[in-house]
Amino acid sequence: MTLSRTRLLIAAALLSVPAAVSAHRMWLLPSGTLFSGTDSWVTVDSAISNDLFYPDHFPGRIEQVKVWQPDGTPGRIQNGATGRYRSVFDVALDKPGTWKIGTEMSGVMGSFKIDGVEKRVGGRGGPPPAMAGQSGRPAAGTPPLTVADIPANATDVQLTETWSRNEIFVTAGAPTTTVLKTTGKGLEFAPITHPDGLVAGETARFRFLVDGKPAPNLKVTLVPGGKRYRDAEGARELTTGADGVLAIEWPAAGMYWLNATLTDSHATLPRATQRRMSYSTTLEVMTP
């Protein structure tokens, strides 16, 4: 009885913060990162799955993908298509230099109580289908409540600002750094080693920033692709130094997925008490 009750509570806690506990990884996989001339195209896979880089769960949403040309101005994706497990799109690399391609998402999620009934803000909207319509719960398919929907007499308002970036860097010709400029907002990747200049056996140095300041003791997960062909996942849990810098020696060439997450109390949205930030990128490491 006590045990099952505890389990229920844990299950409820897990349900309320799906993004934080889910192992599902959002990833972008470019066909290459180094290109020649201004007549090359990169084709990119976008998906959400546990294992890298196997699209076997959900496709990425390409309407959210943005392109930054080497001069920092917006570019565009072409030939976008979404399949059952994977989305695909192309970018014509018609200007020399380093391009950035990816998604920036922000939102708010949490809960409040009104007349003793808990309501959720943000997320997918509505309860799971099995619970829809039960005891005052909204029907399935109801759009999620927003901060503006919180009534004045609500109690126990708990809101978390969520913020995530998932991006890749591809270079036509010589690498440039305009698209690597940081904005000073949220959790950011500020590479010291160019992300398109990574070589097996060499050490790369990446700095992470929070609101423009170095992020010390930040947990970073690094997962090599190709899990199906080895026993261990091979993920490495790394931590940035006091200067926010992470030094990574690459054991082998290949594609790597990097993710950093940080939760702090410096929310920027009104009424939000927490801020949860995530940064993901896919890096290609070449043979020497």
Place this chain on the structure above:
Amino acid sequence: MRLSSLALVGTAIAAPATAGTINVTIPAQSVAEYHRPYVAIWLEPAAGGPARTLALWYNGKPGGKEPGTKWLPELRAWWRKGGSSLALPANGVSGATRAPGTHAIPLPADLKPGAYILNVEAARETGGRELVRVPFTAPADAGRAAGTHELGSVTLTPR
């Protein structure tokens, strides 16, 4: 007047001053589908520093919009060490791909004395890629190394 200008032209062509010769062997491959490899030959100061490309053999017959440079990043060491920022075609550097055999490339005469690494990288369509490195000290050293599949012997002979 006419004679002297001819003489000047003659001098310019006849005297590409060299400090030695690099011989690079491209091995014959016993394969069904053969394409000549792209080859980059460059010098790097042994202590690190900018690379100096001596020769680049790539697409000999580019057509249409394609300038023949699309596959150059396959020479991935050369591409990283400065190939990506080299404007092509480059005078005295760019050339067509070469057939199997031994090819001689002059070592430039203006090479300052010091320790260098001679790099020869080959990448072949539907084939492999190989990098051969020969450390030497200019101007006096000879050097020799050999590849195992995409490159044969690489020798450096001072003048």
